[in-house]
Amino acid sequence: MQVLKIKTVAYKGSKRKLLQDIEKYIKEVDAKTVFDGFSGTGIVSAHLRSQGYEVYANDLNYSSYIYGKVFLEGYDSTIVNKVVQQLNSLDPKKGWITQNYSGEKERVVRGTGGQSQLRPLGFQAKNANKIDAARDYIETLSLHERNKNALIFSIILASDRVFNNSNDQKSSLKEWQTKALRDIQFESPTLITGPVGKQFKGDILKLESPEVDVVYLDPPYTHGVLYDACYHINENIALWDKPELDHSYALPRASRVAIRKVKKKSGGFYNKGTAACCFKQILGSLKCKRVILSYSDAPRNVLTIQDMCNIGKQYGNLTVYSKDHKICTQASIFNKVSTELKEYFLIIDMEEK
Numbered sequence: 001m002q003v004l005k006i007k008t009v010a011y012k013g014s015k016r017k018l019l020q021d022i023e024k025y026i027k028e029v030d031a032k033t034v035f036d037g038f039s040g041t042g043i044v045s046a047h048l049r050s051q052g053y054e055v056y057a058n059d060l061n062y063s064s065y066i067y068g069k070v071f072l073e074g075y076d077s078t079i080v081n082k083v084v085q086q087l088n089s090l091d092p093k094k095g096w097i098t099q100n101y102s103g104e105k106e107r108v109v110r111g112t113g114g115q116s117q118l119r120p121l122g123f124q125a126k127n128a129n130k131i132d133a134a135r136d137y138i139e140t141l142s143l144h145e146r147n148k149n150a151l152i153f154s155i156i157l158a159s160d161r162v163f164n165n166s167n168d169q170k171s172s173l174k175e176w177q178t179k180a181l182r183d184i185q186f187e188s189p190t191l192i193t194g195p196v197g198k199q200f201k202g203d204i205l206k207l208e209s210p211e212v213d214v215v216y217l218d219p220p221y222t223h224g225v226l227y228d229a230c231y232h233i234n235e236n237i238a239l240w241d242k243p244e245l246d247h248s249y250a251l252p253r254a255s256r257v258a259i260r261k262v263k264k265k266s267g268g269f270y271n272k273g274t275a276a277c278c279f280k281q282i283l284g285s286l287k288c289k290r291v292i293l294s295y296s297d298a299p300r301n302v303l304t305i306q307d308m309c310n311i312g313k314q315y316g317n318l319t320v321y322s323k324d325h326k327i328c329t330q331a332s333i334f335n336k337v338s339t340e341l342k343e344y345f346l347i348i349d350m351e352e353k
Contacts, residue, residue, distance in 0.1 A: 004050045007190045008041040008067060009160045012168060012230060015218060015294065018343060019047045021323060022216060022292060025347055026053070029290050031213035037204050037282070038218050040227070042067035045199075046192050055197035056210045061228055063156060063238040066149050068199030071192050075150035080188050083141070083151055087134040087186040095132030096242045100252050101233060102128035107250065109174075120164045120172045120180070122233065122251055127162045127184040131155060134186060135240055153189045156234050161185075168230040171250035204282060205268070211287040218294040219279070220269045221301050229257040272302045276311060279303075283315045286350065291315075293346040305344055316350040 003019070015022065022044060026034060032054060036045045039057035045068055049055045057068045101122040109117045123131070134155050138148060164172045164180040200207060209215070220227055228235065232253055236243070245252035268274040283291065295301075295308050305320075312318045323343045 004047070004190065004192070006043060006046045006050075006071075006192075007157060007187070008043050008046070009156060009231070009234060010166060011041045012227075013218070013296075014041055014043060016043050018294070018323070019044065021321075021345065022294075023048065023051060025290070025292050025321075025345060026214050026216075029213060029349075031290070033210075033212040033214070035210050035212045035215045035286075035288070037209075037215060038220070039068045039199070040064055040218065042071045044216060044218070045197065046071035046190065049192050049194040049197055052194055054195040056200070056212060057197065058200040058202065058204055058207055060201070060203060061231070061235055062201065063231065063234040065199055065201035066152055066156075066238050069146070069149045070153045070189050072197035072199050073146055074191060074193075074196070075146045075189075076144070077188065077191055079143075079147050080150045080154075083138075083143075083147075084154055084186050084188050087137065087151070087154070090130070090133040090137055092126065092129030093133035093136065094129055095136060097123065097131045097135070097237070098125060098128040100245055117174070119174055119250070120176055122164055122169070122172045123159070123162065124176070124180055127159075127180075130184045131159050131237070134158075135237060139240065150189055152238055152240075154186050156237050157189060158184050158186045159237060160234070163233070169233045169251060170230055205278060209286050209288075213288060214290045214292060215286050215288045216292045216294075217282070219282075221275065221295065221303060226257075226270065229253065232257045270302060275302045276307065279308070279311050280314070283311070283348070288350060291346075291348040291350060293348070295344045295346060297342045297344070308344075308346060312346045312348045316348045319347040319349075321345045321347065 034048050034053050034055050036055060036057040039045050039059040042064065045055045045057040049072055055072055057072060059065055059068065102125040103121055104118050105121050106116055106118050108114055138151050162180050162182055162184045164177055236254065243254040245254055246258050268278040293312065295305060297305055309318060309320060
């Protein structure tokens with residue numbers, strides 16, 4: 001089958017470059033059904049559906065739930081394309097995004113000895129105005145859930161393209177980048193054809209895993225990469241609950257992602273003392289022939305690759321493959337260069353229960 005160009009948001013650890021490898025390991029067991037346990041941007045789920053697999057997926061974040069619903073269930077393109085045209089012609093509106101994430105802000109910058117500097121807040125005002133207008137407009141329409149999800153995804157995609165950081169949403173780069181200066185343009189999300197799947201939202205440790213041929217797992221496992229904090233603006237646009245914000249952060253955050261300040265636990269996968277137990281709990285609950293687990297040798301991982309291998313072989317026959325690829329840890333303006341990252345695939349052919 002032809003590989004489809006899939007539009008989705010930027011994400012740390014995106015598996016776009018590894019789709020062919022993942023599919024290769026799925027084909028080895030003649031699979032028809034797949035469960036994507038940490039779906040994130042939805043790129044793996046979308047690709048697999050486009051290649052004819054029946055896909056089930058799960059993620060904890062509501063924005064990721066939206067992406068997965070769009071990719072796995074689809075939408076009415078006639079309706080969505082029409083509304084997208086309307087979004088592009090709306091009058092700008094100064095709303096919640098404009099008030100909190102546009103223009104520039106004087107703030108103390110870490111590493112400057114307490115100096116205060118004027119820094120961008122994420123969006124040019126002209127684009128923030130359009131995001132506000134579009135997201136409010138969606139709430140006035142009577143839409144089928146699938147079509148509303150597609151339009152919300154459209155707004156997040158467009159926002160992502162003009163946000164003043166390419167890495168995450170914890171901060172904005174110190175100078176306006178070319179992409180942030182462009183005029184925002186809304187487009188319909190990629191419409192995937194293939195067997196209709198199902199997207200879940202929740203803690204995978206509490207989810208009853210669907211019975212499938214293959215489970216693909218790309219879990220969070222790196223200190224400091226808390227995905228709900230990294231992409232909190234996408235989450236705010238998806239939920240559109242306009243929460244009260246803590247403005248002491250480089251970019252204002254809702255209390256739901258001010259994890260350390262509200263003493264919220266960041267999740268078992270981020271803690272060396274609990275991560276192994278979490279992986280064991282997942283693997284012990286799966287109903288499948290094969291598990292494909294992505295893991296890298298990034299320096300801040302809570303568990304080593306050897307730790308992961310020791311866990312994996314407790315549940316079946318373990319084979320490990322690796323692949324080198326480039327990773328850019330910071331934007332080029334920080335004078336950081338791409339380094340080699342080794343990506344591992346832990347293939348576990350599960351013992352019969």
